[in-house]
Amino acid sequence: MAFANIFLGKKVLVTGNTGFKGSWLSTWLLSLGADVYGYSLDIPTDPSMFEALKLVGKLHHRFDDIRDKDGLDGFVQEVRPDFIFHLAAQAIVSTSYKEPFDTISTNVMGTASVMEALRNISWKCNCVIITSDKAYDNVEWIWGYREKDALGGKDVYSGSKGAAELVIKSYFHSFIKQMPNIKLGIARAGNVIGGGDWAKDRIIVDCARAFSKGSYVELRSPSATRPWQHVLEPLSGYLCLAWHLATGTIDNGEAFNFGPRAEQSKTVYELSSDLATKWGLDASAVIKVTDNIPFHEAKLLKLNCDKALTWLKWHSTLQYEQCVDMIAAWYKEFYSNKSADMFNLTVSQIQKYSEFAKSQQLPWAL
Ligand SMILES: NC(=O)c1ccc[n+]([C@@H]2O[C@H](COP(=O)([O-])OP(=O)(O)OC[C@H]3O[C@@H](n4cnc5c(N)ncnc54)[C@H](O)[C@@H]3O)[C@@H](O)[C@H]2O)c1
Incomplete structure (x- = not known):
């Protein structure tokens, strides 16, 4: 009965x-009985979660560019979704240094395409737009950022997410809030980790590849601290936000932070070595530390999630150890068992996560 069965039998466009994240979200929605539609440019990695879970046969999917305003609009009109989750983006900070223009056009104009498509919707539809914690102007203070803090971004990826937020805000005030059939929410979360990620320059991915081959991982900034969170944490927030938009229990057009517990801020070294230990390896033998940071990476960025707690009754669920356990189990199964059913394993991790949330009396899980 998660999310009061709001997604059961509904058309959901991701x-x-x-x-x-899109593959995890699609899997969760499928397990909730939704009819899932996808719209993406490509399969961004090889291997990929999308292929590992054989999702192509489980949902309706179109390969197209989010910047193609008319193409997206046509797809939305054809599908007539009850819910839209917008995640398509150039999501890698290091790529934004090599392809700044492409990053800006995908993340800013792509978001404008979604807003244009929303303007043409004549039925009831709830839309959650995913930006990032990097949308905030990171002044490297010790406090958590609140939804009303200034947006900004010193690197192009962060700037593109801040700019996307301005696009959303202006479309919301100019058009969307006058449309009684459209409900809109913005979700900001930070670094996520979980099984099934193969994006470049992400520490868990480097660890999983190395550990699966019995090789070592090289850490370029071992003491960098990140508020790590399992991918299911923000996804439960996105689904919770969509549920509240649909039931009209929150204001329209609001942004929400979805971050981990404060104590989950661990260094890159701690995370890598804990993962190695869960994998059954000797951390000192499989981790090599170097001190080479090739591009500017913002330092500490914490999110204050009081608004999500107050309005959505949402807080993160997992302890750090549970999070690392789930990740090691996912990748170990993928690399050690070629015939593993990764869709079933992923659904069972989602169920386990939902049970943890239920035991904490989180309303979405009851
Ligand atoms: N992974 C993280 O740690 C993290 C943190 C904060 C925010 N986010 C945000 O969450 C969302 C999903 O991130 P992810 O890690 O799953 O990214 P990802 O790189 O794994 O996937 C990106 C997706 O966007 C699609 N895409 C890229 N360019 C496109 C285009 N021009 N047209 C249509 N589709 C396009 C890709 O095909 C792919 O489906 C992004 O908006 C990202 O900025 C991610």
Whole structure:
């Protein structure tokens, strides 16, 4: 009965459904009985979660560019979704240094395409737009960022997410809030980790590849601290936000932070070595530390999630150890058992996560 069965039998469009988060979200929605539609440019990695779970046969999917405003609009009109989750983006910070223009056009104009498509919707539809914690102007203070803090971004990826937020805000005030059939929410989360990620320059991915081959991982900034969270944490927030938009229990057009517990801020070294230990390896033998940071990476960025707690009754669920356990189990199964049913394993991790949330009396899980 998660999310009061609001997604059961509903048409849900996920942009960026072939990516890491999009594949997890599609799987969760399928397990909730939704009819899932996807819209993505490509399958961004090889291997990929999308292919590992054989999702192509489980949902309706179109390969197209989010910047193609008319193409997206046509697809939305054809599908007539009850819910839209917009995740399609150029999501890699290091790529934004090599392809700044492409990053801006995908993340900013792509979001404008979604807003244009929303303007043409004549039925009831609830839309959650995923930006990032990097949308905030990171002044490297010690406090958590609140939804009303200034947006900004010193690197192009972060700037593109801040700019996407301005596009959303202006479309919301100019058009969407006058449309009683459209409900809109913005979700900001930070670095996520989980099984099934193969994007470049992500530490878990480097660890999983190395550990599966019995090789070592090289850490370029071992002492960098990140508020790590399992991918299911923000996804439960996105689904919770969509549920509340649909039931009209929150204001329209609001942004929400979805972050981990404060104590989950661990260094890159701690995370890698804990993963190695869960994998059954000697961390000192499989981790090599170097001190080479090739591009500017913002330092500490914490999210204050009081608004999500107050309005959505949402807070994160997993302890750090549970999070690392789930990740090691996912990748170990993928690499060690070629005939493993990764869709079933992923659904069972979602169920386990939902049970943890239920035991904490989180309303979405009851
Ligand atoms: N992974 C993280 O740690 C993290 C953190 C904060 C925010 N986010 C945001 O969450 C969303 C999903 O991230 P992810 O890690 O799953 O990314 P990903 O790189 O794994 O997937 C990106 C998806 O977007 C699609 N895409 C890219 N360019 C496109 C285009 N021009 N047209 C249509 N589709 C396009 C890809 O095909 C893919 O489906 C992104 O908006 C990202 O910025 C991710």
